[in-house]
Amino acid sequence: MSGYQVDDATVEEIETERATYEPITEATRRLADLCIRSQVDAASTARALEHLQAAIDVLSQDVAEGPYGLRHSRQGPTRPWGNAVVGVRNPVAPPLKVVHETDHVWSDFELSSAYEGPPSLVHGGVSALILDQLLGEAAAAAGSPGMTGTLTVRYRRGTPLGALRAEARVERTEGYKTFAVGQICDAEGVCVEAEGVFILPRWARSEQEQPERFE
Numbered sequence: 001m002s003g004y005q006v007d008d009a010t011v012e013e014i015e016t017e018r019a020t021y022e023p024i025t026e027a028t029r030r031l032a033d034l035c036i037r038s039q040v041d042a043a044s045t046a047r048a049l050e051h052l053q054a055a056i057d058v059l060s061q062d063v064a065e066g067p068y069g070l071r072h073s074r075q076g077p078t079r080p081w082g083n084a085v086v087g088v089r090n091p092v093a094p095p096l097k098v099v100h101e102t103d104h105v106w107s108d109f110e111l112s113s114a115y116e117g118p119p120s121l122v123h124g125g126v127s128a129l130i131l132d133q134l135l136g137e138a139a140a141a142a143g144s145p146g147m148t149g150t151l152t153v154r155y156r157r158g159t160p161l162g163a164l165r166a167e168a169r170v171e172r173t174e175g176y177k178t179f180a181v182g183q184i185c186d187a188e189g190v191c192v193e194a195e196g197v198f199i200l201p202r203w204a205r206s207e208q209e210q211p212e213r214f215e
């Protein structure tokens with residue numbers, strides 16, 4: 001599958017890339033929230049739009065072809081930086097910082113008004129998105145990476161926007177299939193639960209000798 005790239009980016013080069021693009025990504029996230037909640041008048045939005053157009057003109061001067069992909073450095077950390085959940089260069093991503101423990105993964109994160117579904121609550125598709133990523137990372141962290149085959153989500157009660165925690169762990173592995181479970185909680189307890197099957201695709205099975213590539 002295209003999109004996996006192995007390179008020799010050094011830790012320093014990776015940090016430079018992060019420092020170059022992370023601030024503009026964070027500003028764009030803030031912008032998304034302001035598009036929803038700003039109450040300035042039409043003249044002010046017109047002025048803001050002019051500034052935005054100028055920024056778009058600058059950024060358009062040099063654009064890579066295609067999406068970012070998953071870039072794995074032989075010398076530094078792996079960069080899933082276009083990823084919709086954890087991508088540090090993706091303003092659509094909250095982004096989650098996922099902590100890998102021995103037997104589970106977890107993340108404390110905040111969801112802004114840009115993730116609203118029912119009034120004041122997180123969109124169900126966003127909860128599924130986050131759990132897909134967490135369960136997938138739990139599978140990869142356990143040394144059995146895979147594509148989502150099936151994801152089952154149970155919405156126990158409305159998930160409030162704001163501060164949340166997501167956790168996931170592997171339940172069992174059967175050959176190329178890894179069964180993972182996880183949940184999203186607020187301060188009151190569990191809001192959403194998920195279970196999923198993550199399958200190492202046929203095309204990737206020859207790569208299984210180097211599973212660290214996918215972690």
Ligand SMILES: CCCCCCCC/C=C\CCCCCCCC(=O)SCCNC(=O)CCNC(=O)[C@H](O)C(C)(C)COP(=O)(O)OP(=O)(O)OC[C@H]1O[C@@H](n2cnc3c(N)ncnc32)[C@H](O)[C@@H]1OP(=O)(O)O
Nearest residue numbers: 132133136137140145146147148149150199201202204214
């Ligand atoms: C190079 C490694 C690849 C892994 C990459 C992971 C990177 C990890 C890195 C960092 C963690 C990041 C975390 C990311 C999280 C997000 C993940 C996503 O959102 S993934 C996007 C959504 N999912 C798809 O687009 C899948 C599309 N479907 C497929 O590609 C195939 O259908 C696939 C891989 C699911 C299965 O196809 P087959 O041909 O490769 O496998 P067959 O040999 O047919 O099946 C193997 C076993 O799995 C069962 N199976 C097949 N499909 C199933 C399904 N949908 N649900 C449950 N079981 C299924 C079969 O019955 C079979 O079981 P029996 O061995 O006979 O017991």
